[in-house]
Amino acid sequence: MESLLPHLLWGLLFLCADLTEGLTITSKQGMETKAQGEKITLFCQYTLTAQDNSPLDIEWFKVEPNEEKAVILYNERVYDTYLMAGRVQFVNQNPAAGDASIEISNLKVADTGTYQCKVKTFPGIETYRVQLAVFEKPSRTQCHVEGLHEVGNDLTLKCKSQEGAALINYHWKKIGGTEELPARSSLNEVTGELLVKNASQVFSGVYKCVASNRVGTDECSVVLNITPSTNRAGTVAGAVIGTLLGLLLLAFFIFCCCKKQREKKYEKEVHHDIREDVPPPKSRASTAHSYIGSNRSSLGSMSPSNMDGYTKTQYNKVPSEDFERTSPQNPNFQPPKVAAPNLSRMGAIPVMIPAQSKDGSIV
Structure with missing residues (x-):
């Protein structure tokens, strides 16, 4: 008896509501939680009385802080081209039969919010709200x-x-x-x-x-997979030795390259070196001209009596350089002096040279 008492009380309440208010929404859903990509049914079942004989109007809205966005409507026909077009529909093909529940498929995180079902028929209007939370699963x-x-x-x-x-x-x-x-x-x-x-x-x-x-x-x-420990000390030592050997080989390679570069640079400098301190060789023509000139100056200072020996000399023969190098030169040698009468007989012209003082001025 005790278990039947609550049901009898609810029955009496619904009966009173039917007699006084007529239209009544019987669904009690509360908070719903779903994963993204799944689907959910939002229930909105209602009852009518004999007094509710006017055309039926059903509206589903998503309640935002400052507005209500239409989801799906029914007024003798279904209107579903709103917020969730293509993803929402009435569960019952004839919502006027007492079931205005809707089904939303392919849920998104943005679908989270409060949804309101409103059933209107003159003279009664009933509303019902349900909370929906959509989360992304791991x-x-x-x-x-x-x-x-x-x-x-x-x-x-x-x-x-x-x-x-x-x-x-x-x-x-x-x-x-x-x-x-x-x-x-x-x-x-x-x-x-x-x-x-x-x-x-x-x-x-x-x-x-x-x-x-x-x-x-x-x-x-x-x-x-746990394996036995390895000899870390040996591994570290091997790594250090390998690194040192690599550095030594690298240093030896750099040294060889630098040495070879220096050798090439030295050979190039020696090959193109021009020594400017070596005098050019003496030409035979200049030697011959100087020799003939010196003989002529010597002949000019001799008397005719002294020229008998020179007349027999052939001037067309040029002495060699070996003769010039081997001919001795006496530093104390002085050319013979010729007397004035002899110079006159030889055709010399006397010239007066002005006297000069010790400081070089003409007296």
Whole structure:
């Protein structure tokens, strides 16, 4: 009896409403949450009385802060070329039969808002509102591991969704084996990071990350293979030695190139060097002319008696340079003096030379 009492009370209320007000919307929906790309049905069911015999008018609006945008209308026919053209329709092909519910497909984040159903028939008018929230579910989730996959190292398994509404939670789990996370691990559900300290080979396996929000989930997986640690000291030493050898080879190559360049430059300078301090060779013609001139000046200072020996000399023969180089020259040699009578007989013309003082002035 107690369970039937609430139903009887609701029945009495609806009956009173029918007798007093006539038109009544019976749907009670409240808040609806959906994912982007899905579809939803917004309910608007109503009842009529015998007094509601005038033409029926049904209107769906999206209520904005300062205005109402039409979504779909019915007044003896359907009008759906408004805000969501092509994505909205009445669930019942005849909305006048008591069901004005609509279906919206391919939901978008921009569809989030408050929707109002208004049913009008003289003399009654009833309205009903429902809240719709459209979110983007996680997608394009990627997993990877940071750190060396060696025993004793600290590793971080990372998980991140490239798309999706805010407030995404991340959860890691191991696939196969015990399916439990390592005891020395810690999870950050907000960032999706799973920190594993002092890894051992028993941690090897496949790990899956699940990203979820209020409208959907997405997941990814990664393989963790822990291997024995390597000799890091030997690896570092080998790398250092290899680097030094490479630097030495590079330095030797640069040295050889510079040396070869200097040798080429030196050969080029020696090849084009012109020595200007070497005098040109003496010509035989100039030697001959100087020799003949000197003999003529000597003949001019001799008397006819002294020229008998020179008349027999052949002047057309030019002495060689060897003779000039080997002929001795006496620094104390003085040419013979010729007396004035002899000079007159030889045709010389006397010339008076003015006397000069010691400072060079004419007396």
